[in-house]
Amino acid sequence: MSEFDSKIITFLCNWCSYVAADAAGVSRMTQKTNTRVIRVFCSGMVDPGYVIKAFASGADGVLVAGCHPGDCHYISGNMKALRRSFLLERLLTELGVEKGRFRLEWIAASESPKYAEVINAMSEDIRRLGPFSTPSRVDEPSAAASASGQ
Amino acid sequence: MPKKKVAIYTATGCRSCETSILDIHYQVQRLNRMVDVVFWPYVLGSQLDDVDALDSIDVCFYAGAIRTETDRRMAEKLRDTSRHMVALGACAAFGGMPALANLSVTDSAPQEAIGEPTDPVAAPTPGEFEPHVKSLTQVVPADYVVPGCPPTQPLVWAAIQALVPEAGSDSHLAFAFSRLPKLVAEAMASGVLPPRGTIFGGDKAVCASCSRVKEEKRFKTVLRPYQKYEATGRCLLEQGLVCQGIATREGCGGLCTAEGIPCRGCFGKTEAVFDPGAKMVSAISSTFEPETPEEIQALTDQFIDLTGTFYRYAFPTQCALQRNRSIETQK
Known part of the structure; x- marks a missing residue:
């Protein structure tokens, strides 16, 4: 059976996590290739709407990565991301997005091994969860039953 | 000028939207002079089959979500017969509270979940259910939307005034200018129909x-x-x-x-x-x-x-x- 190729949208902060991702590539670390990177200036600008839009547009997982607490280039942007993540995770769970599909991680510019590790772990988690679909995304009851039965 | 023919119907809903049409205070009298209500089960006791006898309706106010097969049939029939279809209230416009039933979608049909009625008089057999509760706008195209649960009287009256124009009613539209988007208010004041797809509400939060x-x-x-x-x-x-x-x-x-x-x-x-x-x-x-x-x-x-x-x-x-x-x- 061919392996399920997941789509993971990663929002990486310009000052830490994006640099780490870049360095991970330059250092030729082994990484899964099913990520789509979106560079943002700060993890604090990733509105919950972006995350929900990513899932609604067909993403199987969303990773938001920013600087470690206290290291934010904009002083407290990453704390804003942290504050939102709790309620957002709850809402996503209620809407049928399984735990593990949304992650918030702190990855400093020097932590390229951690970046590769997070990406690999996340794509493995999502491969196990399978493609994301909410029961009502399909119109017909028979299709809904087969989708939820997977 | 012949009176405009109006139909008012509630599918899956609480009928508060219909009550809010009656709740437009003194204007109810004028509404009666302006329109000929040809179909209104709630107030006139019209039977569902009466729709078949109507060849045209000018404006249909459709309230309630689409939950049963009858809801869908009525929506399609009224859409075919009506020139203007108005989604009245949150259920028709967005799905409303009945649509929260979609949160517990199961593989079994709702009929099975409810079970066989023990007393057919007290609990008649429900009709066929749709797999998911939908808004009217997801089933047939609606020309106008009046949101709210139930819609507030000024907006109900604004919608009636806009769609069933009456000569010399400009002075009664003053509120429209403060409450409705400029485009709609201007259209109403000049006696033309607001653009299709208009939502009778504000633009901001x-x-x-x-x-x-x-x-x-x-x-x-x-x-x-x-x-x-x-x-x-x-x-x-x-x-x-x-x-x-x-x-x-x-x-x-x-x-x-x-x-x-x-x-x-x-x-x-x-x-x-x-x-x-x-x-x-x-x-x-x-x-x-x-x-x-x-x-x-x-x-x-x-x-x-x-x-x-x-x-x-x-x-x-x-x-x-x-x-x-x-x-x-x-x-």
Whole structure:
């Protein structure tokens, strides 16, 4: 059976996590290739709407990565991301997005091994969860039953 | 001039929208002079089959969500017969509260879940159910939308005035200029039909017309409306009440918030909001006080039923994760 190729949208902060991702590539670390990177200036600008839009547009997982607490280039942007993540995770769970599909991680510019590790772990988690679909995304009851039965 | 023919019908709903048509005070008399109501089961006792005898209807006010096979059949029939179809109220416009049933979609049909009726007189057999509850706008194209649960009298009257024009009624439209988008108000004043797809509501969020004061204060615990009541004064969200004004279309004039009741979002989301739930997560998260992960987690646990709260009136149409390919037939 061919392996399920997941789509993971990663929002990486310009000052830490994006640099780490870049360095991970330059250092030729082994990484899964099913990520789509979106560079943002700060993890604090990733509105919950972006995350929900990513899932609604067909993403199987969303990773938001920013600087470690206290290291934010904009002083407290990453704390804003942290504050939102709790309620957002709850809402996503209620809407049928399984735990593990949304992650918030702190990855400093020097932590390229951690970046590769997070990406690999996340794509493995999502491969196990399978493609994301909410029961009502399909119109017909028979299709809904087969989708939820997977 | 012949009177305009009007049909009024409620599918799956509570009929409050129909009651709000009767609740337009003195104007009920004028409504009676202006229109010929040809089909209105609630008030006139019309039978469903009466629709077959009608060859044309000028304006149809359709309230309620599409839950049963009869709802769909009536929606399609009334759409075919009517020149203008108005989705009246939150259920017809966005799915409304009946659509929260979609949260517990099961593989078995609702009929099986309900079971066989023991007493056919007291509990008649329900008809065929649709697999999911939908809004009217997801089933047939609607020309106009009057949001609200139920729609407020000024907006119901505005919709009637706009679609069933009456000569010399300009002076009665003064309110339209303050409550409706400029385009709609101007169309109404000049006696032409508002553009198709018009929503009879404001453009901004409820906060724009709310009388309360924001103080940039933060709350520590989540409160429910019965636990805290301040008739006037401070922003409700800053007091810890889950008020959805920031994500909700205005037009009501901040009726509930002025009385100290948090906004429940019955006008649906504003144009600028992508997903009302996401907007509320963002708004609440920037308004609570806790700073450490443990404290935030403890506060998050105090919330009850986020989906049912944030998407109370618009689950199938405005929740980004629910919208499917049949959405917004009108576009």
